[in-house]
Amino acid sequence: MTLERILETAISEATGTPFGPARSSDAGGGCIHQARLFEDEHRRFFVKTNRSDAAALFATEAQALTELVAAATALRIPRPITHGQHGAHAFLVLEYLPLGGRGGPAGYRQLGEQLAALHAVTASEHGWHTDNFIGSTPQPNTWQPSWSAFFRTQRLEHQLDLAQARGAGRRLIERGAKLAAHLDALLGDHHPTPSLLHGDLWGGNADFTRSGEPTIYDPATYYGDRETDLAMSELFGGFPTAFYEGYDAIWPRSDGYAVRRELYQLYHVLNHYNLFGGMYQQQAQRQIDRLLAEIGH
The missing domain is CATH 3.90.1200.10 (Aminoglycoside phosphotransferase (APH), C-terminal lobe)
Structure with missing residues (x-):
């Protein structure tokens, strides 16, 4: 199974709504993981991927984001959608936030x-x-x-x-x-x-x-x-x-x-x-x- 199909299945299961077929584009940034935008005709997500040995990094990042989202009263923090490991791949799917505004x-x-x-x-x-x-x-x-x-x-x-x-x-x-x-x-x-x-x-x-x-x-x-x-x-x-x-x-x-x-x-x-x-x-x-x-x- 390709990484794209893995992500489509994981997002569909996590959200309870079918997702895909999806297209992927490089999101840039990051010196540890690969970052990409992953979207179909209706929804867009921010996805980090790496080798399977990065699964623990993604799991603890998801836990941290969940805690920060629950605690923050105003700060906008991306919600974790799902994370996991399949074959040689580990992944973390996050809520997409349209960044790049002027502070x-x-x-x-x-x-x-x-x-x-x-x-x-x-x-x-x-x-x-x-x-x-x-x-x-x-x-x-x-x-x-x-x-x-x-x-x-x-x-x-x-x-x-x-x-x-x-x-x-x-x-x-x-x-x-x-x-x-x-x-x-x-x-x-x-x-x-x-x-x-x-x-x-x-x-x-x-x-x-x-x-x-x-x-x-x-x-x-x-x-x-x-x-x-x-x-x-x-x-x-x-x-x-x-x-x-x-x-x-x-x-x-x-x-x-x-x-x-x-x-x-x-x-x-x-x-x-x-x-x-x-x-x-x-x-x-x-x-x-x-x-x-x-x-x-």
Whole structure:
């Protein structure tokens, strides 16, 4: 059976309405999966495909989107339709959103306000009901009551272990381990409420529909410090100032955010080293050195 017929059958079963014959076109974007528009005469869907070993990535992304859709009061988030694996193929079918609208200052301010509202959805502990992925890297999410302990074990030490296996320099690993050991001193009295997070919020994972609705997608969801989403949003170019003004108008960031931003960005820089290598090792080393200097090491 061709991939097209597999998708037609899966969509028909998931929606309860026959779908097809369908035509497919490249949707562009993405460095991990193939993205395409899949449509018949009546309906259109956004589809991600990959080899069968990507099935777990698609399953956890569908779970994250389902949770975000249920929690979001205003943000437009694509609904997962179905996902699965057939032969050599894995797939994820999403609601099609007509993206490409212009945000402008008002739109980005609204995006910030709506993200703050999403972060107001909370849990009793940090983590998530299952492990998932950050990019294609496994992301452990074992529940923990302490944010410092969660970030140490589930985020920083996890990425350092992967970096060591990848061949990172001894200095990065040793200094990174020292930072992990002194994380309580760095975070001080910062004990955030576990907020529902996007988890991978950079400019490439946010957009506006053609009617101007803010939207976010491609999540790596868990419950944790809301500032991790904001820190990631500033890592690769950042969002316009209006986004942060809108967020802070609803829920201002706490004192000490600038230092925590460096720490939270380190997680993503280490992940980029583990995915792509290259200059990210030096960037991570500089961040670790700056963070250790904050606590006199």
